[in-house]
Amino acid sequence: MRINEVAKLTGVSARTLQYYDEIGLLIPQKLDNGYRDYTDENLEKLQKILFYRCLKFKLNDIKEMLEGDIDNLKILEQQRDLILKEKEKFEVILYNIEKTIKNYKGEQEMTIEEKFNGFKKEDLNKYEDQAIEKYGKGTVEESKKRQNGKEDIVAEKFNSVFRSMAKYKKDRVSIEEKEVQSKVENLYNYMNEYAFDCSIEVFSYIGKGYSQNPEFKNNIDKFGEGVAEYTSKAIDEYCKSRLNK
Template sequence: MYSIQQLAKLAGTTQRTLRYYDAIGLLVPLRDDNGYRRYAKHDVDRLQTVLFYRSLDFSLDAIKHLLEADSFDRAQTLEHQVTALREKAAYFDMLADTAETTLTSLKGGIPMKEKELFNGLSFDELKAHEAKHETEVQDRWGDSEAYHTSFERANQRSKDDWETLSQEQMNLVKPLVDLFRADVPIEDERVQAVVKTNHQFIHTNFYDCSLDMFSGLGHMYVMDERFTMFYDKYATGLAVYYNDAIQHYCIKNS
């Protein structure tokens, strides 16, 4: 067991931070007979998970929702965090190289090529980085045939087609937001009807989405910060709620 002073020193954080995490229910330790906080091994593990998420710019509210989700799995979470942290490190290494090259050029009076000024900063490179990540996601959660089907359909669509699909997707999210805000249980037939409609939308417009793949997508909504942010911009905790609803749907229909 650790005291608050010992854990703060071990984790390189402050006692004030740990007290705040306790106050908001993010990291609640046991109390001894004198009322002092005592942190067990599972508290230490939870703090590590919290700090990893903080390093990936997750809000404390979003982290709390993720950790309290029925679908939370520490091993899966760590796998995703390793990938996300390595990608973030690689991206910032590229930016640091550009900054260092710029500094060397400035001090030495050697002009840089205009294109070199924006290594890692251009829209095309950001999109390429995102596309690489999307491919890895498809490789992990989907079979190759489904991925190629999605790729072929994507190439056949115009800008107007994508705008229409985007609007349709937003329209599908709205009823889910209303149900979430009304605290409707994920097992409720209204929630499950929305999940079914979303499943059919993916199946019709992107690829043959099996229940296993749909379950994988649900996990991705809470394991990948970009997907979490997409849903949580409508309501904090929506990504976790949607994932839990998807998992229930997949189990029920398997």
């Protein structure tokens, strides 16, 4: 494939491709007339380069990573993990931007407390303590590892569920409805991903704590009056349906 064809296909300018050739980052075959000819292997390498460029890696660093024996699968898995981390970070930023826009428009007031409401790392630790009290101590260390460096992401994941629950309650949506149960399942999955390996039985126990434990209840009700009770009942419904399968 000629350089202009590659430029059109990938959106990378011909001048940039020439520069990549000059610095030895992406070297195409050269035809007798001096034209550059890009092989499928060159295009695969260009894709990897573009992934790294999206992640703000410097060209020299990319060159070093791609030189020598290349484990293509390992590189792609590494890039996927890096991009997922960026995705999660920007999800949090996007939510805050949207909230701030509404605040500027006067559509919704954004308090300091609201910016940090819901579930922070210490809140998840409280869940652990409650579960450990009944089910043992084996979850603690693993939970700390899963949360390390992801506190903001974890908080936003949990907060997104409770914001939805507040809306469903306000709209009088039954806890048995698919959309509500889907959010409960998200909550269950987040618990497993970011806190500890949570069985349905433990999840049921934690759900009861939402309405019975005053500290948890007060925290969740920051999203709206009665949200803790509503969520607790929705979790109970979810767990019963899972246990009866």
